[in-house]
Amino acid sequence: MFxxxxxxxGYEGEIYPVNPKATEISGLKSYPNVKDIPGPVDHVIxxxxxxxxxxxxxxxxxxxxxxxxxxxxxxxxxxxEEGARLEAELADIGRRxxxxxxxxxxxxxxxxxxxxxxxxxFTRESKESGTIGFISQSGGHAVTAAEVGPxxxxxxxxxxxxxxxxxxxxxxxxxxxxxxxxxxxxAAYLEGVKDGPRFQRVLREAAQAKPVIVFKGxxxxxxxRAVSSHTGALAGSETIWDSLLKQAGVIRVYxxxxxxxxxxxxxxxxxxxxRNVGVIGVGGGASVEAADVCESAGLRVPLLPxxxxxxxxxxxxxxxxxxxxxxxxxxxxxxxxxxxxxxxVAGWEGIDFLIIHLAVETNINRPEGRALLDxxxxxxxxxxxxxxxxxxxxxxxxxxxxxxxVLCDVQQRCLEAGLPVFSSVDRAALAVSRFIQYHEGCLSAxxx
Amino acid sequence: MFxxxxxxxGYEGEIYPVNPKATEISGLKSYPNVKDIPGPVDHVIxxxxxxxxxxxxxxxxxxxxxxxxxxxxxxxxxxxEEGARLEAELADIGRRxxxxxxxxxxxxxxxxxxxxxxxxxFTRESKESGTIGFISQSGGHAVTAAEVGPxxxxxxxxxxxxxxxxxxxxxxxxxxxxxxxxxxxxAAYLEGVKDGPRFQRVLREAAQAKPVIVFKGxxxxxxxRAVSSHTGALAGSETIWDSLLKQAGVIRVYxxxxxxxxxxxxxxxxxxxxRNVGVIGVGGGASVEAADVCESAGLRVPLLPxxxxxxxxxxxxxxxxxxxxxxxxxxxxxxxxxxxxxxxVAGWEGIDFLIIHLAVETNINRPEGRALLDxxxxxxxxxxxxxxxxxxxxxxxxxxxxxxxVLCDVQQRCLEAGLPVFSSVDRAALAVSRFIQYHEGCLSAxxx
Numbered sequence: 001m002f003x004x005x006x007x008x009x010g011y012e013g014e015i016y017p018v019n020p021k022a023t024e025i026s027g028l029k030s031y032p033n034v035k036d037i038p039g040p041v042d043h044v045i046x047x048x049x050x051x052x053x054x055x056x057x058x059x060x061x062x063x064x065x066x067x068x069x070x071x072x073x074x075x076x077x078x079x080x081e082e083g084a085r086l087e088a089e090l091a092d093i094g095r096r097x098x099x100x101x102x103x104x105x106x107x108x109x110x111x112x113x114x115x116x117x118x119x120x121x122f123t124r125e126s127k128e129s130g131t132i133g134f135i136s137q138s139g140g141h142a143v144t145a146a147e148v149g150p151x152x153x154x155x156x157x158x159x160x161x162x163x164x165x166x167x168x169x170x171x172x173x174x175x176x177x178x179x180x181x182x183x184x185x186x187a188a189y190l191e192g193v194k195d196g197p198r199f200q201r202v203l204r205e206a207a208q209a210k211p212v213i214v215f216k217g218x219x220x221x222x223x224x225r226a227v228s229s230h231t232g233a234l235a236g237s238e239t240i241w242d243s244l245l246k247q248a249g250v251i252r253v254y255x256x257x258x259x260x261x262x263x264x265x266x267x268x269x270x271x272x273x274x275r276n277v278g279v280i281g282v283g284g285g286a287s288v289e290a291a292d293v294c295e296s297a298g299l300r301v302p303l304l305p306x307x308x309x310x311x312x313x314x315x316x317x318x319x320x321x322x323x324x325x326x327x328x329x330x331x332x333x334x335x336x337x338x339x340x341x342x343x344x345v346a347g348w349e350g351i352d353f354l355i356i357h358l359a360v361e362t363n364i365n366r367p368e369g370r371a372l373l374d375x376x377x378x379x380x381x382x383x384x385x386x387x388x389x390x391x392x393x394x395x396x397x398x399x400x401x402x403x404x405x406v407l408c409d410v411q412q413r414c415l416e417a418g419l420p421v422f423s424s425v426d427r428a429a430l431a432v433s434r435f436i437q438y439h440e441g442c443l444s445a446x447x448x
Numbered sequence: 449m450f451x452x453x454x455x456x457x458g459y460e461g462e463i464y465p466v467n468p469k470a471t472e473i474s475g476l477k478s479y480p481n482v483k484d485i486p487g488p489v490d491h492v493i494x495x496x497x498x499x500x501x502x503x504x505x506x507x508x509x510x511x512x513x514x515x516x517x518x519x520x521x522x523x524x525x526x527x528x529e530e531g532a533r534l535e536a537e538l539a540d541i542g543r544r545x546x547x548x549x550x551x552x553x554x555x556x557x558x559x560x561x562x563x564x565x566x567x568x569x570f571t572r573e574s575k576e577s578g579t580i581g582f583i584s585q586s587g588g589h590a591v592t593a594a595e596v597g598p599x600x601x602x603x604x605x606x607x608x609x610x611x612x613x614x615x616x617x618x619x620x621x622x623x624x625x626x627x628x629x630x631x632x633x634x635a636a637y638l639e640g641v642k643d644g645p646r647f648q649r650v651l652r653e654a655a656q657a658k659p660v661i662v663f664k665g666x667x668x669x670x671x672x673r674a675v676s677s678h679t680g681a682l683a684g685s686e687t688i689w690d691s692l693l694k695q696a697g698v699i700r701v702y703x704x705x706x707x708x709x710x711x712x713x714x715x716x717x718x719x720x721x722x723r724n725v726g727v728i729g730v731g732g733g734a735s736v737e738a739a740d741v742c743e744s745a746g747l748r749v750p751l752l753p754x755x756x757x758x759x760x761x762x763x764x765x766x767x768x769x770x771x772x773x774x775x776x777x778x779x780x781x782x783x784x785x786x787x788x789x790x791x792x793v794a795g796w797e798g799i800d801f802l803i804i805h806l807a808v809e810t811n812i813n814r815p816e817g818r819a820l821l822d823x824x825x826x827x828x829x830x831x832x833x834x835x836x837x838x839x840x841x842x843x844x845x846x847x848x849x850x851x852x853x854v855l856c857d858v859q860q861r862c863l864e865a866g867l868p869v870f871s872s873v874d875r876a877a878l879a880v881s882r883f884i885q886y887h888e889g890c891l892s893a894x895x896x
Contacts (some may be wrong), residue, residue, distance in 0.1 A: 050767065072767070073767035073768040074766050074767035074768075077732075077770075078766050078767070080766070083766075105767075105768065120813075121812075121813045123848065136733070137733070138731065138732050138733020138734075138736070139731075139732070139733070140730070140731030140732060140733045140734050141731075141733035141734070144731075144734075144807075144846070147809070147846040147848075148846040148847060151846055151847040151848055152847070189733060191733075191736065217733060217736035217737060217740065218736055218740065219740050219744075220739060220740050220743035220744060221743060222739035222740070222742065222743050222748070222749035222750075222773070222774075223736050223737075223739040223740035223743065225739070225751060225772060226732075226735050226736040226738075226739040226770065226772070226774055226776075227736050229732075229770035229772050229776075230732030230733070230735065230736055230770060230776070231732065254740070254741075254744075255737060255741065255872075255874060256733070256734075256737060257872065282588070283586065283587075283588030283589075283592075284525075284586050284587070284588060284674075284677075284678030284679065285584070285585070285586020285587070285588045285589035285637060285665060285678070285704070286586075286588050286589070286592075286704075287674050287678065288586070288639065288665035288666055288671050288674040288675050288678055289665060289671075289703060289704060290674075291668060291670035291671040291673070291674040292665065292666065292667050292668050292670070292671035292674075292702070293702075293703065294670065295668035295669060295670050295671065296667075296668060296702075300670070301670035302670075303673060318522050318526050318528070318531075319498065319520070319521035319522035319526070319553075320521040320522075320553065322525075322674065322677035322678060324673060324674070324677050325670075326670075326674055328674075328677075328678070359592075361595070364569075365568075365569045398592070398595040398596040398599055399596060399599040399600070399856075400571065400595075400599055400856075401852075401853065401856050404849075404852045404853075404856070405849065405852075408847075408848075408849050408852070424703075424705065426703060
């Protein structure tokens with residue numbers, strides 16, 4: 001899997017397979033031991049059984065290898081004494097022979113710029129470099145982020161899965177991303193930390209330099225137990241974590257979906273100065289729901305001033321519509337009226353940003369339906385440029401196959417135009433609310 | 449739209465278009481006025497302008513029409529005095545001439561059994577009759593439920609969109625569904641009620657007869673304002689609503705997605721006696737997240753007893769897995785090991801039901817990947833039968849086109865086998881937790 005991943009991504013350095021029984025693997029000459037490799041070796045990826053890894057680290061030390069990534073599992077996370085003993089030994093040997101160890105029990109490094117991919121089957125987009133650095137104690141979350149992220153328009157500088165953290169840990173990796181010029185936003189999935197005070201200091205420094213988003217796994221009894229059998233980490237008290245993250249100025253999320261939503265906001269939205277949202281879409285019930293979930297997420301949905309309502313009314317029939325905010329209007333199907341509606345709502349100084357919610361399946365069965373949908377996106381793009389107000393787009397589908405296909409296309413068009421896309425108003429509202437929370441933190445830090 | 453909807457669904461009664469200017473519409477003879485129709489008329493659907501509707505009700509009275517559904521909008525929801533006056537007039541005339549009025553400002557009646565559809569382009573599944581009765585003050589939510597519900601495997605007895613409720617209101621419709629033999633579960637989207645005490649009594653009776661799920665729109669300041677411009681309703685105090693619904697034994701949801709998720713649980717799960725869930729899937733981080741969201745949703749994720757863990761360990765490698773619950777194992781790709789894992793977890797008396805989470809894209813690029821995924825579903829179906837424990841399936845996709853296609857297929861297979869499908873563990877956990885809340889309410893009511 002790792003070898004094919006490297007070959008598929010077009011890694012440009014030398015690749016040396018090592019296997020005591022093979023002479024050739026995937027067309028590359030194979031060596032019985034790292035020490036037999038002719039040239040210098042920077043990094044080793046280990047998939048050998050756990051009990052053989054101490055000798056590997058010794059050999060890597062002898063060879064002058066800088067880092068060893070142990071995909072190998074079966075250490076402290078197993079709950080067995082032998083596993084914990086082996087893991088401690090790895091770190092000790094590494095320190096003695098001058099080799100840094102990543103893992104064990106992890107996926108290692110995904111770095112598009114270096115054409116280093118930790119998995120096969122990644123899309124072209126997954127291999128494109130970006131500005132999000134993600135460290136993850138979970139290999140699965142690292143892979144999911146590398147797969148789901150690009151579909152949502154995210155691009156990563158580095159994704160580092162570090163598992164049991166016997167040597168290189170969350171704190172050192174965080175420190176690295178803080179100073180990494182390719183990384184502008186830091187995301188972290190953490191299950192535990194080993195040196196609390198040091199972590200706290202480094203986290204604060206990181207959050208002062210860049211936006212830091214933390215998804216902490218293990219906040220319930222069962223989650224804490226799952227953490228210990230996943231990476232052998234001590235999840236720690238929920239109260240301590242909560243205040244630690246707040247004090248550091250870190251934004252906290254509670255699921256991987258929430259993390260990805262928030263990264264979409266950071267990747268596609270300019271700073272938003274306050275919490276007043278203008279909501280535009282079709283449907284009275286949908287508008288009521290949008291208003292409720294926005295305010296529940298901590299946003300404000302202010303009533304539009306009378307003069308703006310009057311202006312919208314000039315081209316919006318009274319029946320079956322509302323122009324108070326949320327604006328509920330079928331006129332979104334008329335490109336001119338839709339553009340003008342966006343312009344009027346976004347043009348009001350009382351609005352800081354817009355959420356526009358669209359059901360991709362309306363008119364899907366009409367031949368002109370798709371063209372109308374494209375015209376809507378054009379209107380949004382044009383009006384965002386003209387008004388300068390950030391816009392979050394919500395694309396909804398009933399889940400029928402044709403609808404999902406249209407959704408994929410339209411989402412792609414939005415992303416290419418730099419528009420963030422979410423799957424529901426509540427997910428958009430939550431992400432943008434946290435995004436604003438970050439900028440509020442910066443403002444209050446500056447004024448303090 | 450309505451005429452085409454009726455023709456598409458194959459409505460078997462007589463359909464008479466009425467239009468003062470036409471002699472034929474969609475191949476049917478058209479009449480200048482309802483009074484000119486030769487045969488008896490049960491139900492009239494009105495799309496005429498608001499100011500003409502009082503005369504329509506008069507004419508319907510003269511003709512002996514039983515009910516008039518007013519799609520026509522522009523009444524009290526407009527915020528204009530004239531609209532409110534007209535709406536009151538409609539109700540008065542209806543009472544005087546013996547015609548019941550549904551609406552105004554609504555989509556009316558969707559009743560698959562009577563082949564009455566309120567929209568065009570519905571799928572075959574949308575037109576199949578089922579046991580869910582849904583009354584909705586929002587026409588949009590009614591249409592969305594009719595579209596999204598069937599994709600998720602829901603079938604409706606009736607969907608009734610009732611808008612401004614000038615005559616037939618939520619209370620009377622609720623009373624109707626309570627006694628409707630075709631309806632086994634009642635869902636309601638409400639924005640306000642006009643007669644609180646009467647509603648409270650009827651709601652309690654309904655909840656004693658059948659499960660009742662209420663999605664109340666307008667729980668925030670902006671939501672309340674949106675309600676008044678949507679259906680002219682008074683949203684009422686959030687505190688009063690909350691205690692009213694609790695006292696009546698009604699389950700409350702906060703978004704349309706949550707409503708649909710809960711209806712999936714009611715449609716596809718047998719009663720669940722307690723809150724202990726066994727979680728099976730792939731991924732350490734995913735398992736930690738699953739444990740956290742399950743417990744946050746009010747479920748319990750108990751540690752499996754040592755003897756069951758030992759039995760699972762017999763065929764599950766130590767490295768990269770956990771057998772404590774959540775069970776995190778790559779062995780789900782081996783049909784035999786996966787079946788045995790389900791059997792062992794579900795077989796323990798400490799487990800009341802299972803959540804199994806699958807990423808549809810793993811192995812998607814391998815030729816045998818799809819067959820393996822099908823084999824997994826087969827294992828789940830067989831083991832559900834053998835152990836008798838309810839199982840909720842979570843199907844996840846990264847959102848790439850091929851993945852979404854596989855998701856559609858696999859979801860369809862699950863639904864055909866009677867397995868409920870959710871899009872994330874947190875949505876599944878929340879829905880099942882509320883589903884159990886209903887059964888707990890029944891148990892405590894019985895013991896009281």
